[in-house]
Amino acid sequence: xxxxxxxxxxxxxxxxxxxxxxxxxxxxxxxxxxxxxxxxxxxxxxxxxxxxxxxxxxxxxxxxxxxxxxxxxxxxxxxxxxxxxxxxxxxxxxxxxxxxxxxxxxxxxxxxxxxxxxxxxxxxxxxxxxxxxxxxxxxxxxxxxxxxxxxxxxxxxxxxxxxxxxxxxxxxxxxxxxxxxxxxxxxxxxxxxxxxxxxxxxxxxxxxxxxxxxxxxxxxxxxx
Numbered sequence: 001x002x003x004x005x006x007x008x009x010x011x012x013x014x015x016x017x018x019x020x021x022x023x024x025x026x027x028x029x030x031x032x033x034x035x036x037x038x039x040x041x042x043x044x045x046x047x048x049x050x051x052x053x054x055x056x057x058x059x060x061x062x063x064x065x066x067x068x069x070x071x072x073x074x075x076x077x078x079x080x081x082x083x084x085x086x087x088x089x090x091x092x093x094x095x096x097x098x099x100x101x102x103x104x105x106x107x108x109x110x111x112x113x114x115x116x117x118x119x120x121x122x123x124x125x126x127x128x129x130x131x132x133x134x135x136x137x138x139x140x141x142x143x144x145x146x147x148x149x150x151x152x153x154x155x156x157x158x159x160x161x162x163x164x165x166x167x168x169x170x171x172x173x174x175x176x177x178x179x180x181x182x183x184x185x186x187x188x189x190x191x192x193x194x195x196x197x198x199x200x201x202x203x204x205x206x207x208x209x210x211x212x213x214x215x216x217x218x219x220x221x222x223x224x
Contacts, residue, residue, distance in 0.1 A: 004060070006034070011104055033062035033187060048224070050205045065187050069152035071112045072185025073141060077134050077172050079180075093129035094118075094138075118142035137172030144170065160188050192221045 010016075010024060029035055042059075045051035066072035078090040091112075098113035098121065118126065119142040126135040145152065155163045163186060167178040179193040192198070194214050202217050203209055 006032075013102075027067050030187075031065050031067055033065065036062060036187070038062065063184070063187075066185050068112070069155055069181070069185045070115055070145065072181050073152070073167070073170070073173070074112075074138055076177050076180045076184065077137055077141075078131055080134065080177065090129060090131045090134075094126075094131070097125065097129050115142040115145040119146045134172065137170075140171045156186055160186075160190055163188075192218055194218070 006028075008025070008028060016024075038060075042055065045055045066075055074094070075087070075091060078094075079087045082090075092110075095110035095112055098117045099110040102109050102111070118139060121139075123135055123139055126139050129135075131138060144150065155166055158166070160182060163182060164178050167173050167181055168175070173181070176193060176195075179191045182188040182191050183193055194217060199211075199214075199217065202220070203211055206220065
């Protein structure tokens, strides 16, 4: 537990350069948060009986992240107002329809489509991926990125507030969606995205079931 080791096996279709192997390691490390030090967080949990109890079953686990900011944006938009099962179906459909195909051990896998791939297809093609009302947002965001030549990965170098302001410029992204992108796409830990689950957990474990306004929940979380 204190000295974990992750072994990765890759099957490239050609010989990879050293810098490409480094890139593969960096992407996987980013997605799994392997370079993050959670010791300060565990020390904080020791002072809170609820977090301490939660960490007993979650020790050493780290939230996963999307490999790119663009995929995080589309993933979070697809996650709006649905259950995870349908989210996974939407993301798979987008990949199978618009991503690149690779066959490994006789099984087909698909990369997540680039903004370029999404922007050049008609809206009807995106609608075929069964993403519902999100189709217009997905296409418009891709078109803006291509038209303005936006490098979303640069958001990782901005402060949380600066990155949030940039995200809010895109259609279909409000405050909640932006916060969730910051969390699962930029691995920011200084924000709280309130969804139904988080609200109910805070009501139950910290306020004896009393349903408080979001502003007070955020204030409490930031203070503690």
